[in-house]
Amino acid sequence: MNYPLLFDQEVVHQIRRRTVQMDKTGTMPADVLEIIYQRSLFKCFMPNASTGRMTPLPEVLRVFEDASRIDGNFGWVVTIGSKAGYLAAYVEPHRLQEIYDGRDALLAGSGFTSGSAKRVPGGYELSGSWKYCSGSDHATLFTFNSEVPVEDNPTVTEIRTFILRPTQVTITKDWDAFGLRATGSHSVTVENQFVEADMTFIMFNTNQKVLGDIYSYPYKVLSETSFAAIAIGIARHLIDEAKAIAEENREAWESSHLNRYEFVMDRIERKQETLEEAILNFYHTVDSNWTRHIEGADIAREEWDLVSKTCRTAARVALDCGHALFPFLGTSVVLEHNVINCVYRDLHTACQNALLVPFDEEELTQVK
Template sequence: MFDQKTVNLIRSYSYEIEKRGELSQEVLDVIYEQKLFKLFVPEDLDGRMMPLPDAIKVFEDAAWVDGSFGWLVQIGSGAGFFVTTMEPDWASEVFGKRDVYIAGSDRPSGKARAVDGGYIVTGEWKFCSGSKHATAFTANAHVQGSDITHAFTFLPEQVEVIEDWDAFGLKGTNSHTFKVQEAFVPENRTFDVLKPHFHFDNPVYHYPFVPFAAANIAATTIGIARHFFEEAKRLVESKKELWQQYEPGRFEQVTKKINEMETPFKDEVEKFHVLIDRTWDQHVRGEMLSDLDLIDLQELCKSAAGRAVSGAQVIYRFLGMGAIMESTDLNRIYRDLHAASQHKLLV
């Protein structure tokens, strides 16, 4: 998916992305040119509309390039699932843009009251990745006087972004809180992701939503972990001559430890991709996915993330004082891995 020139370009901005807390314009331009926020958007809306297994590989590779970049590619594309739940004209307006990006939350932490033609919504939602470059915001709110919860779409001018993302990893994702106060949302800008209308149709939109979301996030975590193992090996190789001179046996010991931790991680990743491919093939053939397969997939998402984190923690202890310096690539990747794997669908 990413040629070496693109990898080098994005990684050349990794330090800046972390310090600024958001993607640079140069990296956003790569995303827009390659339509990386539109992997699940129909071609009619200038999207790429990928099969799920292909998109999973893109998410993994993007996160391997850079954690914050990969996280936002995955979150941005995942919102394409909303295309088929929104009213067609509104979906076309939202997703037809070259620079479309939806920041949002599934937490029902807002309140809405029905009025003529729509709703008045007030609320505040945390952890909305990509909030600084969003072209639209979505969030859930409870409709007062009912037991209904709707998803609402807000325009950027209706939203106040509260810059409070101070996590120790994925710093470049600008996953800030946003709030709205007495914002009017027309009826046609509400939707329910669990009750799609399939105005735009594709097998992706029929795949069970929770396993779909878990697989996307797991792929991102896997990609960051791949980068961590590679960077750990590179660091150890760079110290080989020094260690062999002053600490005989250390190079061999640490190399062995990396291999010991990476092997079970790779095994879980292989199982993950095999099950994604198999369930997707069944799904496309019109076969109902079994509850057991869906449970297995969600457990593999968790176990792959678990192997990645536990392996990284063990290896980290062997890498010396340089590994604790936040300015190093290894340290940033280590922190990104822990931040990504903390998502509720992976624990």
Template sequence: MSFQAPHPSSFISPEVLAVIRDNAPEAEGLGQLHPAQLALVYQQQWFKLLVPKAYGGLETSLPDLVRLQEAISWADGSFGWVITLCCGAGWFGGFMEPVVAQQIYSTPGLCLAGSGAVSGTAELIDGYYKLNGTWKYASGAYHATHFTANCLIKENGETVSGPDGEPLVLPFIIDRKDVSLLPTWKYIGMIATGSHSFEMQDVVIRANRSFHIDAGYAKVDTKLYQYPFLQLAEATLAVNLSGMALHFVDLCKDVFEERIKLPKLTDGQRTLLRELLQSTTDELQFTRDGLFKAVDVSWEKPLNNCANELRAVTKTSRQLAITSRSAVDKLYPYCGLIAAAPDTEINRVWRDIHTAGQHALLTFVE
């Protein structure tokens, strides 16, 4: 029997879907998740999807995670992106010193936002670090209780080298009170993610607030924290795009049905719309099947003998991202002006996927 990934509606209840979608327009107006959406996140513990069980998290397996994240993104792109990025930062709990992790993950309303860019420095001074810098694109910044940031390590004004001889870069976790938000998120889509910049000026923290994102440094001895970060990130971001693309396809079905009824259309044009919708749906399904199967196989194999399977996750993730963008672009020209009206759901999905699709991990197949 051939493998076929279920539609995202299999992984999210109608009641939960309604809360997300009904409040999505207002969330866009607010520039952040709506309070009703946020209440749902806390109820479902979605910010803790990748937090270790030892610290009260769900420690979700990667196969289960990508299916749920696609479903959440299918509900709404901005909402799904915030969940993905903020729960992704929760994964770092597997690498933090336990005393720090216990403190961080017991925070009421926990939400971690941050940036993977190395756009700041950390000066080592007597067992403490002094942090300075500005970091872009911290999705969910308004909801964050903590921020993570990558810093170039310095000591006595000089750049510190790591074991490989390259400049040492470490991620840090910082309390919200030590961070200043900068209102820089001004793009056409993903508006409700509130992916603003943040800065720190001479913030002094203990050295144990830094950690290494590497399986050899994992403090929690379970498979989730041995799985490579690159493939975890690629797969989870890709299913955000496929979720948005499937949402767009669903909306196109209704639009196309109405257009097919127009007397001015020829039989050939009606056939074109039907066949285009079907072929686009089939192509998206085929590519989704490839990604989910690759993730499942890589998760089941021992990670010390999984190089080919991990490469397959990378390849299928990027293929899915490209196919998702392509699917939307193929259908959009046949949707009429309703797809160009910024106050419509279909236009919001179009704007979201074309904004999220600019992520550097999702641009090239190779």
């Protein structure tokens, strides 16, 4: 696939013109969603036979990065929507068409286990509340995890995933976040809703219906690489905007302070160089790991850990671009209607994901 054709300059400008609006309103406009639908960007992990556009992980990560470089909200929603295709490996085959066939098909939900479920004739009854359900504003279905007593041993519970229709849920618009405000990452509540047995499944069980290489790739690592690609893309957008601000203010900066423009541009270029090195290492590590995975190699835990660490490193370097550049760009950037202000906050919000945070002093020191 020729991914540059997905995001030509006209598309880039169309979406970026909406950046401040999306940040202010907390919603994604219909014309931006239409770009996603037209390019089947929610179907990157769906088999072609199921109206998908199955894409190898290294390629789709670059799509996530490019989408996030255009706009963080756009990239986040594209990524979350695509990752929902991973569940196709576990969904009952006769339900695949209902769940994934629509051009606007999007499964929103939460990775957290919450609520309560009980077995009833024909299925389950589910209640509970789940936070951070990205894409909830325009989801066609919702997925939630909850513990259920094992059928033949009620003293033991299993974590089961439930698929519900929009009419079965209540969305509480409480995503008043620092950034990524248009991702619709609201809380969703379910009250005593019946879920058919074949609209539930257990992830990672031994009866996994593998449809392609992506479905046997560890979901945690898939999530880490996806979120790291978002951080990389947003950081590149921040550098784009920083350069534009420096050029726009060059004359004023040079007249008020002899070295200000040169100082800021040098700082931008050095941070860009550091970011590009981290990006190169990120893709080298992931591409190599993916190649070994599809070849059926017996991948040791240490190699998976290296991929995870590389994701965290890339995200920390991306976040440092914001810390290192934002203070030097002038007073106007603190205003929320300034594009780089939106990008800066989106970058922080994306990197707040726990999968990208190194909870280890030694690793933090290495990143610095």
